[in-house]
Amino acid sequence: MTAWFTLRNVVVAGLLIVLALVPVYASVTGNAFLMTLFTRIVILAMAATSLNLILGYGGMVSFGHAVYLGFGGYAVGILAQEGMASGFLQWPMALAASALFALIVGALSLRTRGVYFIMITLAFAQLAYYFAVGLERYGGDDGLTIQRRSQFAGLINLSNRTVFYYLCLLLLVGTIYLVWRLANSRFGLVIQGSRSNDRRMQAIGFPTYRYRLVSFVIAGTICGFAGALLANHTGFISPAIMHWTRSGDLIVMVVLGGMASSFGPLIGAVALLVLEETLPPLIRLIAFPFVEQPVALKISEYWQIVLGPLFLLVVLFARGGINGLLKAVGRD
Amino acid sequence: MLLVLEQCLNGLQFGLLLFLLAAGLTLVFGIMDLVNLAHGSLYMVGAYFAATFTAWTGSFIVGALLALGATLIVGMAVEVIAMRRLYGRDHLDHVLGTFGLILFFNELVRIIWGPAGMSLQLPGWLNAWIEILPDLEYPTYRIAIIVTALVVALFLYLMVMRTRLGMLIRAGASNREMTGALGININLLYTIVFGLGAALAALAGLMQAPIQTVQIGMGENILILAFVVIIIGGIGSIRGAFIAAILVGLIDTLGRAFLPDLMRLFMSSRGASQVAPALSSMLIYLLMAIVLVVRPAGLFPVSNK
Numbered sequence: 001m002t003a004w005f006t007l008r009n010v011v012v013a014g015l016l017i018v019l020a021l022v023p024v025y026a027s028v029t030g031n032a033f034l035m036t037l038f039t040r041i042v043i044l045a046m047a048a049t050s051l052n053l054i055l056g057y058g059g060m061v062s063f064g065h066a067v068y069l070g071f072g073g074y075a076v077g078i079l080a081q082e083g084m085a086s087g088f089l090q091w092p093m094a095l096a097a098s099a100l101f102a103l104i105v106g107a108l109s110l111r112t113r114g115v116y117f118i119m120i121t122l123a124f125a126q127l128a129y130y131f132a133v134g135l136e137r138y139g140g141d142d143g144l145t146i147q148r149r150s151q152f153a154g155l156i157n158l159s160n161r162t163v164f165y166y167l168c169l170l171l172l173v174g175t176i177y178l179v180w181r182l183a184n185s186r187f188g189l190v191i192q193g194s195r196s197n198d199r200r201m202q203a204i205g206f207p208t209y210r211y212r213l214v215s216f217v218i219a220g221t222i223c224g225f226a227g228a229l230l231a232n233h234t235g236f237i238s239p240a241i242m243h244w245t246r247s248g249d250l251i252v253m254v255v256l257g258g259m260a261s262s263f264g265p266l267i268g269a270v271a272l273l274v275l276e277e278t279l280p281p282l283i284r285l286i287a288f289p290f291v292e293q294p295v296a297l298k299i300s301e302y303w304q305i306v307l308g309p310l311f312l313l314v315v316l317f318a319r320g321g322i323n324g325l326l327k328a329v330g331r332d
Numbered sequence: 333m334l335l336v337l338e339q340c341l342n343g344l345q346f347g348l349l350l351f352l353l354a355a356g357l358t359l360v361f362g363i364m365d366l367v368n369l370a371h372g373s374l375y376m377v378g379a380y381f382a383a384t385f386t387a388w389t390g391s392f393i394v395g396a397l398l399a400l401g402a403t404l405i406v407g408m409a410v411e412v413i414a415m416r417r418l419y420g421r422d423h424l425d426h427v428l429g430t431f432g433l434i435l436f437f438n439e440l441v442r443i444i445w446g447p448a449g450m451s452l453q454l455p456g457w458l459n460a461w462i463e464i465l466p467d468l469e470y471p472t473y474r475i476a477i478i479v480t481a482l483v484v485a486l487f488l489y490l491m492v493m494r495t496r497l498g499m500l501i502r503a504g505a506s507n508r509e510m511t512g513a514l515g516i517n518i519n520l521l522y523t524i525v526f527g528l529g530a531a532l533a534a535l536a537g538l539m540q541a542p543i544q545t546v547q548i549g550m551g552e553n554i555l556i557l558a559f560v561v562i563i564i565g566g567i568g569s570i571r572g573a574f575i576a577a578i579l580v581g582l583i584d585t586l587g588r589a590f591l592p593d594l595m596r597l598f599m600s601s602r603g604a605s606q607v608a609p610a611l612s613s614m615l616i617y618l619l620m621a622i623v624l625v626v627r628p629a630g631l632f633p634v635s636n637k
Contacts (some may be wrong), residue, residue, distance in 0.1 A: 055424075061423060061424045061427065063427065108621060108624070108625050109624070111624070111625065111628050112624055112628045112629075113628075114423060115361070115367055115423050115567060116563060116567075116624065116628060116629070116630075118367070118423060118427060119559050119560070119563045119620075120563070120620070120621065120624050122556065122559070123560060123563075123617045123620045123621060124617070124621065126556060126617050127614050127617040127618065127621075130610060130613040130614050130617075131610050131614060133610065133613070134607070134609050134610020134611070134613070135610070244552075244556065245552075248427075248431045251424070251427065251428060251431075252428060252431070255424070255428055302439050302442065302443055304435045304436070304438065304439040305435075305436055305439040305440060305443070307432070307435055308432040308433060308434070308435030308436030308437075308439065309432060309436055310432065311428055311429060311431060311432025311435070312414060312429045312432045312433065314428075315418070315421075315425045315428050315429040315432075316417055316418075316429070
């Protein structure tokens with residue numbers, strides 16, 4: 001019997017409540033930036049959760065996961081550009097395009113292992129990146145502005161920021177639930193077994209390649225969904241969405257939050273993106289007593305010099321990420 | 333015909349540059365089993381050092397030599413402070429840790445040298461054209477790059493295959509514990525290898541610097557190409573890296589130069605001008621995908637792993 005009232009569960013519950021209350025707080029204070037930031041966090045948390053299925057549970061280090069954000073986003077952007085603003089068309093197209101690309105990439109790259117797998121997924125992402133750069137009809141390098149958010153025939157109005165935020169949050173919770181159910185099903189156990197010893201799983205009689213491929217496609221499809229949401233959120237799509245550093249960010253979110261844990265990617269996404277916003281003022285605050293105001297301001301511009309080594313420290317000393325830390329603290 | 337020859341030389345030059353970068357990567361991977369994304373940062377640091385030292389001393393050669401030494405020291409320091417703790421870890425840890433190092437180095441360069449890029453002026457005797465064939469003039473500097481890189485490649489081969497240090501490197505690659513048990517200081521060996529890789533990256537960076545501008549993030553795109561090279565060549569194989577680097581350099585350069593004309597034979601010129609640039613930057617990734625599908629461990633797999 002596991003205890004439900006642990007530090008980690010309290011933090012997760014607190015986090016979910018905070019996420020649910022963001023629009024209320026934002027409308028009371030009139031802080032529009034907070035809404036934008038948290039919509040972004042929720043969408044990227046969804047992408048990170050999908051990556052966790054293959055990275056955390058399956059041990060497949062995909063270094064090109066952001067490419068599905070691009071596929072989902074470009075599906076919305078291109079259809080909108082061609083005058084098809086209906087979400088009933090855009091969203092299924094976004095899912096189908098990402099699923100198809102994930103199927104191709106997965107089928108080829110799952111033949112390889114270890115660092116070859118990391119690099120071949122990266123190479124496919126670069127392939128798609130340069131393809132998008134070359135898409136001159138759709139803005140090429142400069143990207144494409146999406147005039148209207150996806151239309152759902154009056155059923156739901158995505159242009160309302162609060163409605164859109166709650167839809168994203170709902171989809172995020174749905175994704176977390178789906179990945180949790182998948183990971184603990186027979187299917188998920190095969191994936192996890194293959195992570196720790198693929199040869200043994202094959203010897204028992206599981207065609208692990210097929211299982212891994214299916215999980216790869218599921219993860220890509222969910223991430224494509226997140227891409228469609230992201231394109232709707234920013235009203236803009238450009239190749240930068242699938243730049244390889246984006247894929248790196250997604251990996252950071254998963255590892256920072258805690259691999260192979262249901263809420264880890266969410267915690268990681270919140271931690272990374274909030275850290276990116278709060279590090280500059282934080283540095284200013286710490287530096288201010290020691291140096292003069294303009295100097296402190298100048299120093300705070302260089303916040304990435306703190307963030308980079310922080311990743312290294314997480315890797316070195318906090319293998320389970322924040323989720324693991326919370327668990328360890330709660331146990332003492 | 334002369335144009336083809338000229339582009340082939342350009343491709344060879346680019347390929348050799350990639351080789352210098354890939355050689356360091358593949359040495360570090362083959363021996364320490366470490367995926368080092370921050371290798372591109374050393375390339376960038378080398379270029380910045382060269383630009384600064386050349387401005388100080390007024391001589392490109394002296395500046396370049398100082399930059400090589402400085403980057404060697406930076407590389408060794410990085411190995412002692414950070415990389416050493418990553419050995420024996422998961423590849424995922426390497427990716428994440430060195431991804432953090434990239435952010436660190438980019439920001440550090442921004443602090444020291446400012447956000448604007450720098451340019452590195454070539455001395456007059458290098459900034460010239462030389463007639464290599466009747467009616468074919470070629471920049472002296474590009475010839476210099478080709479010669480330098482070939483000399484370094486030869487030197488690297490001799491060092492790894494013929495010297496005591498090279499013997500230790502090969503021994504460390506095939507069995508770390510046994511080499512250590514025979515009384516070899518493995519930690520020192522790894523630091524030297526990492527520093528050597530850093531110096532090779534710096535050499536590539538400072539040779540590329542006069543052709544392009546020196547700027548933050550300059551190492552990142554070329555790093556991915558270097559990874560493509562070592563994947564195609566087979567990780568850990570210097571010979572594989574050499575062949576793959578030249579292959580990639582030629583395909584990339586020739587693709588960019590001739591694909592638009594080639595496509596025009598099959599489709600309208602407007603369509604070709606849209607498709608060709610995208611296709612030519614995708615070519616090498618396609619090549620890598622094909623190689624990995626046919627030979628999942630690269631063209632020259634290292635057998636002992």
